[in-house]
Amino acid sequence: MSNLDTFVRSSRPAPAVVATSQEIRDRGSIFVGSVYRATNPEEAKAALHYHKHVVHAGKDVYEISAWRCIVLKPGRTGLSGPDDFELRTGFDDGGEQWAGSKILKIMQTEGVIDAIVIVSRWFGGTLLGPTRFRHVETCAGEVCRKFNKAVEMDESIQTLSTLDDLLATLREELNALKSGPSTSETCTDTSGRPPMKKAPDYSTLRDTLDLSKARRLIHARESAIQVVKSLLAKHKDEDK
Numbered sequence: 112m113s114n115l116d117t118f119v120r121s122s123r124p125a126p127a128v129v130a131t132s133q134e135i136r137d138r139g140s141i142f143v144g145s146v147y148r149a150t151n152p153e154e155a156k157a158a159l160h161y162h163k164h165v166v167h168a169g170k171d172v173y174e175i176s177a178w179r180c181i182v183l184k185p186g187r188t189g190l191s192g193p194d195d196f197e198l199r200t201g202f203d204d205g206g207e208q209w210a211g212s213k214i215l216k217i218m219q220t221e222g223v224i225d226a227i228v229i230v231s232r233w234f235g236g237t238l239l240g241p242t243r244f245r246h247v248e249t250c251a252g253e254v255c256r257k258f259n260k261a262v263e264m265d266e267s268i269q270t271l272s273t274l275d276d277l278l279a280t281l282r283e284e285l286n287a288l289k290s291g292p293s294t295s296e297t298c299t300d301t302s303g304r305p306p307m308k309k310a311p312d313y314s315t316l317r318d319t320l321d322l323s324k325a326r327r328l329i330h331a332r333e334s335a336i337q338v339v340k341s342l343l344a345k346h347k348d349e350d351k
Contacts, residue, residue, distance in 0.1 A: 125165070126158040129226070130257035132250040137242065139235020144250030146228045146258045151180050152199055155227035159203065162229050173234065175247060177202035177215035178227040198224075207232060213244055214251045221255035228254055260320045267325035268313045274332035275311060281339040288346045 132144035145162060149155035155178035163174045179200045187195035202211030214228050230250045232243070239246075316325060 123157075126154075126161045128162075128166075129261050130254045132253040132257075135246045135249060137235075137239060137246060138237040140237070140239060140243070140246075141233040141235070142230060142243075142246040142250050144228065144230045144254040146223075146226055146254040148225060149178055149180055149227045150225050151182050152178060152201055155180060155201070158227050159229060162231075167231065171233070173207045173210075173232040174205040174229055175203070175207050175210040175214060175232065176205060176227055176229040177211050177218055177251075179215070179218050179223060180225055207243070207247070210244060210247050213248055217248055217251040217255055221252065221259060223255045223258055226258055228258075257320070260322060263322055264317055264320050264325060267322065267329060268317060270329055271313060271325070271332060272310070274329065274336065278332060278336050278339065281336060281343065285339055285343050285346070288343070 126147045129146050129148060131146075135142040147155075147158035147162070149158055155176075159174065159176050163172075167174070177200070179198060181196050182199050183189055184195055184197050189195045200215060202215045204211040210230070214230060218226070218228055228251050230247045232247070316328075
């Protein structure tokens, strides 16, 4: 059974790459960075195995990696706060001596947590000397910055979804106050329930990593919520 078949038949989903870097080509060698989510060292090593034996199966590639994960301390529950957790780090030179620690240092500088960064090098036959480390660091730095943007975007979309739900609830309450019981009873579907509005699709926003747009949307939702709250307060005062 091939390594790909193993992952396909496994109940565990295959790791998904979060971001890749641009290629760096130098005297026949090629360097490319990739980053995966990893909440513990075991997930990091599974992602490395997948990248090496599935993504680059059958290829002669140096896979240089490092990971940083926040994990629960043994015997702790997590209920006592940050002291229940610890940072675990590691690296794998992948055949390129001293290179793994350089990726780890880049991750520390960029503040990347719960991830594994892998820089793949295809050797072109010419020794590059210390220059190879600069290429490794460049690729690692690029995917670290992209990873942090992806994390911030996920948080922004979660905030938007929460604000969307709150805004929808407030608007329903406002519509009910405006229309009164007799009219609001007619605003139902055949099942007798109020029609459900389709949730906004933020997949394009996530793909583009347009954080400026995400911040504008959050500001717009917060402003709309304040407007609806003010209208609700006004209607409730009029009904007194």
